[in-house]
Amino acid sequence: MKRFLTIISLLLYTGFILTGQSSDPFVSKCVMNTGNEAKYLKDFRIQLGKAAEQNDLRYKANMSLWKNTKYRFTMCSAEDSKGQLILSIKDDANKVILSSYDKKTGKTYPFVDFVCNKSGIYKLNYDFTDGQQGSGVGVVSMVK
């Protein structure tokens, strides 16, 4: 009985270590899915209603990105979201550097690796496909 309780305690403890973080479990899960070699840097928590009209991506944030670094941008959408979380990054001259959504094919990439060669402050724009309602998290990590 004692051994059984010890095993249960160990299992609970391990589970706690892996998933029982005090912060948002949905964010934790997304962080844990960024890959073994990825090291967490930041996250952006996004919750949007349906867009009245489809123009620019609606959630905007700035972030400094540094030369000689490979960043991984991972997008996770909550199950009840109507659209998929997408990301577009623009530089300080408003030029689109990357987009996780291919308008021509309609393909959405769950993550984008960005090999940065120009240090600066970039504009990160998130939204859900077709301006749909949804909630999700965008995780930024560093990869080798």
Next chain:
Amino acid sequence: MKGNITLLTILFILCFSCRNSSTKETEFVFPEADSIPQSEAEKLSPEAIEDISRNISSPVEIANLLQMLEVPFSSQYLASSIDANKENTTFDKALKLGILGADLGYLNMYEKTGSSLDLLSSIRKLAEDIRVGQFFDFEMIKRLSQNRSSLDSLLYISIDSYEQIDSYLRTNGRGQLSALMIIGVWIEGQYLATQVVDKYPDKILSDRIGEQKIILNDLLLLITPFCNNSPEFSSLCKDLYAMKDNYRDIRIIYTQGEPVASEKEGGLVITQTETSIVEMSEAQLKGLIEITSEIRNRLILND
């Protein structure tokens, strides 16, 4: 004949302007004024302030770069002289909370988590003293520190705790403490990078130090509204402006190019061909190493 000359001129202009656009260079410069007008800094919206605080280069990124360059870990770079029990003012507590946060990032990245327990106690004390201890899950961080396989969770919990503290301070009328914490994080990251480059000269690392010129202006925007709050704030502002002077003639040049895309393992890979190039002399780097060390070592003294 006149028509041919006109045509040739047009072709020449077109060729010249095409070539010019593909190799165009731009440069990052500080705004003209020597100091940021207080009114300009006070105009910053809460969103702009949040953006600035998010922009600050994470000490985790500096530590990651050091690992990439195979620089060995050294505890000598840590602010171990900080004694959380001897900090009297909220100014010192917030600033040192930032400095120790950067040290925690460095220890975590090098997985020297056994050594981080003392540091965590100091962070806990400082955070509780400025009434933000509730955002720092010390027990969880301690447990993750002892579990070497969960680096990503450890980074997540540690960084997230600091971001929650920052956000709470800003939205509860204590923006001056948030600014101090962010500046503490940045100064310690800058200290780490400059100390390492002094010992292990490396172009990539010295470039990263030079590129902090981009961030310094934002930090000044953040701190300027509080520069007249107290002699301590005035002194810190003076230090940051002195650092700005050291950056003034360091140039960051940008060359243009189009990103290259490919697919890998279900994801998209974008390689940027635009580049930033730092033009910084040995003497300018030396100047940055010296001023950073002087400011940081003075800040970590226990009064």
